[in-house]
Amino acid sequence: MRILIVAGVALTVVSVGAIQDATIVTNPPERFTMRVVTSGLDGPWELTWGPDSHLWATERRGRRVIRVNPADGTRSTLITVHEVHQSVTQDGLLGLALHPDFLKSLVGNNDVYLAFTYDDAPGPALARRMGIRRYQYDANARTLTAPVDVIMGLPTHDDHVGGRLVIGRDLKLYLSIGDLGSNFGANRCNENRAQDLPTMSQIGKGDWSNYQGKILRLNLDGSIPDDNPVINGVRSHVFSYGHRNPLGLVVGSKGEIYESEHGPNTDDEVNLIEGGRNYGWPNVAGYRDNKTYVYANWSASKPAPCRTLPPGNAVPASVPTQAEMAWNNERFTPPLRTFFTVEGGYKAQGIGSATMAPGGIDIYTSNAIPGWRNSLLALSLIRGVVYRLTLSPDGRSVAGPPVEQFATANRYRDIALNPDGRTFYLATDPEGPSRDPSGSPRPLANPGSILEFKYEGN
Ligand SMILES: [Ca+2]
Ligand SMILES: [Ca+2]
Structure with a gap:
């Protein structure tokens, strides 16, 4: 243990084993009471506070949109999206975004946008795709109706799916798509295409296959905004x-887009997303610092083709490698903050992955809790905590260390904030690995639940 002085307050920092990030503050002064709002959800994935003072959630595996009364936990199913293809741990019914004028009295509308994976091939063949569809909320019948496809045919796969969906202050849709797990694990022989950009010809044909490892910005009807960046x-x-x-994707108070994403075995990131910028993967993980991460391109193995290589993560000489500093790109943009950036030579295989495994992210803009205004709340799946990150006044940097909040033995998938500024709702995974502060595996305390945390003072 060592003592860190933050803003004049002495805080204890626990550093247990090599997979801890010693800059994280683990005993904040705020007190919260916790309550289980509801349980038995089939993979709650997006959790949103609705203007009807209800919680709106997607169930990734259950393929349902549900509406939950936060006071008593009663819930109703608004729709089951039967076209959703769900087969692995990351696909299914994913993002949900309510139009900013949703249910407003005069200029309001009823538009609900959903992002999900589906099978685009007839018969037993499987063609995994992602799409966004718009529905109308019928507040009397409590159903979602009148589906309209916004964009379909987006790339997806069985790993690193992404799927977070938000609507910006600019009334554009933002959708995150992962790198499809390419160059990793069972997909290590698939070329990673997070750096590949679409060509004019592809865009003309509606071929979105280079949209992997990207954050998309779309008009609400799915078309390409006239003011999207021109890249290459x-x-x-x-x-x-x-x-x-x-x-994780969230819109800041001035329209900023903040994002959280998983690092490989180190270097989870929180980013400020700006148009036309390159966030580095797979050439750089976290900062361009030549620490532990080296890009080993398995798909380029020669003369031995990747598929003939023995299993395991040790990189053979036939696989080309590239240090972070050997790659340079004028659009490269480093993260606002990384988690678990470790020194060179870190052996994730032996010590364990240095990761917090980011889930959703949100922003706190209330004055209700002293010192919290203008903080990002970044969720950890594997550690069951929320990291509060204080933003600088201009929102372009993180000031001070992450502070752990809401620690439980759960995997936090997403968070919703009550506008009262004192009440927080966290959706938990129904299954998956969880580790205690010493790094030991532990069972999930509240699988498939929505938990409420209410501020009770310092
Ligand atoms: Ca990055
Ligand atoms: Ca790095």
């Missing part, structure tokens, strides 16, 4: 690129 001479839906597995 082409304007497309691509807003930013070089992403690995972006699972």
Whole structure:
């Protein structure tokens, strides 16, 4: 243990084993009471506070959109999206975004946008795709109706799916798509295409296959906004690129787009997403610092083709490698903050992955909790905590260390904030690995649930 002085307050920092990030503050002064709102959900994935003072959620595996009364946990199913293809741990019914004028009295509308994976091949063949569809909420019948496809045919796969969906202050849709797990694990022989950009010809044909490892920006009807960035001479839906597995997206108070994404075995990232910028993956993980991460391109193995290589993560001489500093790109943009950036030579295989495994991200803009205004709340799946990151006044940097909040033995998938500024709702995974502060595996305390945390003072 060591003591860190933050803003005049002495805080204890626990450093247990090599997979801890010693800059994280683990005993904040705020007190919260916790309550289980509801349980038995089939993979709650997006959790949103609705203007009807209800929680709106997608169930990734259950393929349902549900509406939950936060006071008593009663819930109703608004729709089951039967076209959703769900077969692995990351696909299914994913993002949900309510139109900013949703249910407003005069200029309001009822538009609900959903992002999901589906099978585009007839018969037993499987062609995994992602799409966005718009529905109308019928508040009397409590159903979602009148589906209209916004964009379909987006690339997806069985890993690093992404799928977070938000609507910006600019009334554009932002959708995150991961790198499809390419160059990793069972997909290690698939070329990673997070740096590949669409060509004019592809865009003309509606071929979105280069949209992997990207954050897209779309008009609400799915078309390409006129003011999207021109990258390598082409304007497309691509807003930013070089992403690995972006699972958190949130809109800041001035319209900023903040994102969280998984690092490989180190270097989870929180990014400020700006148009036309390159976030580095797979050439760089976290900062361009030549620490532990080296890009080993398995698909380029020669003369031995990748598929003939023995199993295991040790990189054979036939696989070309590239240090971070050997790659240079004028659009490269480093993260606002990384988690678990470790020194060179870190052996993830032996010590364990240095990761917090980011889930959703949100922003706190209330004055209700002293010192919290203008903080990002970045969720950890594997550690069951929320990291509060204080933003600088201009929102372009993180000031001070991450502070752990809401620690439980759960996997936090997404968060919703009550506008009262004192009440927080966290959706938990129904299954998956969880580790205690010493790094030991533990069972999930509240699988498939929505938890409420209420502020009770300091
Ligand atoms: Ca990056
Ligand atoms: Ca790095």
